[in-house]
Amino acid sequence: MLSYTEENYLKAIYHLSDSGTKAVLTSEIAETMNTKAASVTDMIKKLSNKNLIAYEKYYGVKITKQGRHEALMVVRKHRLWETFLVQKLQFSWDEVHDVAEQLEHIQSSLLIEKLDEFLEFPTVDPHGHPIPDKSGKIVEVRQIPLSECSGKKKIIVRSVKHGSPSFLQYLSKIGVYIGASVSILDKVEFDGSLEIMIDSKKKVFISREAAQNLLVTE
Amino acid sequence: MLSYTEENYLKAIYHLSDSGTKAVLTSEIAETMNTKAASVTDMIKKLSNKNLIAYEKYYGVKITKQGRHEALMVVRKHRLWETFLVQKLQFSWDEVHDVAEQLEHIQSSLLIEKLDEFLEFPTVDPHGHPIPDKSGKIVEVRQIPLSECSGKKKIIVRSVKHGSPSFLQYLSKIGVYIGASVSILDKVEFDGSLEIMIDSKKKVFISREAAQNLLVTE
DNA sequence: ATATTTTTTTAGACTAATCTAAATTTTTAT
DNA sequence: ATAAAAATTTAGATTAGTCTAAAAAAATAT
Ligand SMILES: [Mn+2]
Ligand SMILES: [Mn+2]
Ligand SMILES: [Mn+2]
Ligand SMILES: [Mn+2]
Numbered sequence: 001m002l003s004y005t006e007e008n009y010l011k012a013i014y015h016l017s018d019s020g021t022k023a024v025l026t027s028e029i030a031e032t033m034n035t036k037a038a039s040v041t042d043m044i045k046k047l048s049n050k051n052l053i054a055y056e057k058y059y060g061v062k063i064t065k066q067g068r069h070e071a072l073m074v075v076r077k078h079r080l081w082e083t084f085l086v087q088k089l090q091f092s093w094d095e096v097h098d099v100a101e102q103l104e105h106i107q108s109s110l111l112i113e114k115l116d117e118f119l120e121f122p123t124v125d126p127h128g129h130p131i132p133d134k135s136g137k138i139v140e141v142r143q144i145p146l147s148e149c150s151g152k153k154k155i156i157v158r159s160v161k162h163g164s165p166s167f168l169q170y171l172s173k174i175g176v177y178i179g180a181s182v183s184i185l186d187k188v189e190f191d192g193s194l195e196i197m198i199d200s201k202k203k204v205f206i207s208r209e210a211a212q213n214l215l216v217t218e
Numbered sequence: 219m220l221s222y223t224e225e226n227y228l229k230a231i232y233h234l235s236d237s238g239t240k241a242v243l244t245s246e247i248a249e250t251m252n253t254k255a256a257s258v259t260d261m262i263k264k265l266s267n268k269n270l271i272a273y274e275k276y277y278g279v280k281i282t283k284q285g286r287h288e289a290l291m292v293v294r295k296h297r298l299w300e301t302f303l304v305q306k307l308q309f310s311w312d313e314v315h316d317v318a319e320q321l322e323h324i325q326s327s328l329l330i331e332k333l334d335e336f337l338e339f340p341t342v343d344p345h346g347h348p349i350p351d352k353s354g355k356i357v358e359v360r361q362i363p364l365s366e367c368s369g370k371k372k373i374i375v376r377s378v379k380h381g382s383p384s385f386l387q388y389l390s391k392i393g394v395y396i397g398a399s400v401s402i403l404d405k406v407e408f409d410g411s412l413e414i415m416i417d418s419k420k421k422v423f424i425s426r427e428a429a430q431n432l433l434v435t436e
Numbered sequence: 437a438t439a440t441t442t443t444t445t446t447a448g449a450c451t452a453a454t455c456t457a458a459a460t461t462t463t464t465a466t
Numbered sequence: 467a468t469a470a471a472a473a474t475t476t477a478g479a480t481t482a483g484t485c486t487a488a489a490a491a492a493a494t495a496t
Contacts, residue, residue: 003482003483027443027444036486037443037444037445038445038486040444041445043483057491058492090332099329106317106320108317110313111307114309115307223453243474245473245474255474256457256475257453258474259475259476275461275474276461276475277462
């Protein structure tokens with residue numbers, strides 16, 4: 001069984017590797033885990049000895065099949081708990097991350113299966129991120145940043161790329177939510193900002209950074 | 219803030235001290251925590267330095283006002299989570315303890331207040347144990363072991379003294395639950411066992427040990 | 437192609453929580 | 467009252483996870 005810390009490292013490596021596809025550098029892990037490179041090297045060796053990652057000295061790590069599965073189970077728990085907090089306890093979507101960061105480490109398969117059932121088997125979390133099923137299957141729907149859309153097509157907001165509390169609060173403030181329907185009214189040449197229409201009733205300007213962080217389907 | 223381990227020790231000391239009234243010996247703590255006396259001595263010093271317990275060398279510890287409050291907050295979380303597991307996730311009362319043992323350490327006052335509200339401010343947990351409120355107030359209703367009851371009065375089962383899974387499963391099997399109404403039909407002189415009537419419809423014999431572990435009001 | 441800079445690893449140290457074995461204190465028995 | 471037994475504390479190690487500083491390797495710049 002993995003320790004609390006091992007789970008956190010493995011999950012970070014999973015996310016940094018684009019869901020397990022590419023190699024991850026020691027410095028990247030240190031950055032996201034808020035630790036020093038020396039500490040990362042130690043942990044890397046531990047995870048490597050457990051065959052959760054493949055480690056080549058000086059060239060970073062790649063997550064193994066087994067490691068990806070373990071990471072997905074942590075992601076599953078994180079996203080199910082976030083869904084619970086929002087849907088059942090009335091948390092707002094910007095309040096759930098830190099609590100889920102703790103809850104994801106509770107060890108009980110019975111608990112997580114019952115929670116999944118209680119929530120009626122949700123497929124995405126409050127930020128639009130897919131929830132892996134109990135076998136680790138995850139349905140990644142192809143999404144593009146709003147900043148790369150053009151024309152007058154109907155666009156649906158599907159998820160946020162990075163869900164920092166301040167960004168999420170900003171979205172709530174301007175009326176953007178997962179599932180919202182938007183259309184692009186104008187693209188400002190000067191700074192890449194967009195004028196958008198939300199749900200056919202509200203016009204707002206959003207910055208290029210904001211548009212890059214909103215993932216949508218056309 | 220207390221560590222996971224400090225919280226567990228403090229809660230154990232609280233329970234061993236009869237809700238904070240009497241002194242607790244090193245060996246008792248070691249016994250319930252499944253650790254060695256030497257480890258307990260180390261932890262005792264830590265908790266004493268934080269003024270959560272008063273420690274007198276070789277004579278055990280007494281919980282302080284502050285320590286009692288901290289312990290009650292852990293007990294509150296434990297019992298609210300148990301209530302959630304049974305009432306919302308359909309756990310049975312013999313399955314909840316180990317999971318609650320983990321969940322009680324989640325740090326988020328928002329979470330626990332919202333959970334309390336979601337459960338509609340329960341006053342007792344699935345084992346009949348009182349749930350402290352957010353200020354640490356706990357309503358201890360006077361209860362006596364069924365083994366000390368006599369006569370034909372109406373008796374209500376209020377809680378279990380020790381809720382081991384096997385005892386709880388046994389109770390479910392014979393139809394005893396928190397709130398059940400029982401009456402004593404006969405007391406066997408030989409071994410102290412009782413013949414009881416449950417909910418005016420089911421007669422069973424229970425051992426003296428079982429009767430001593432069932433707390434009731436007359 | 438070499439030298440400089442950056443990244444990574446190693447070495448050695450620290451804290452929290454645990455242990456075993458030895459020393460000390462208290463309790464119990466004679 | 468003294469000796470034996472039991473409980474407790476201390477001393478010294480160990481493991482997980484972290485750090486700083488030094489050494490080694492890789493990447494970059496001239
Ligand atoms: Mn976490
Ligand atoms: Mn999320
Ligand atoms: Mn616990
Ligand atoms: Mn309980």
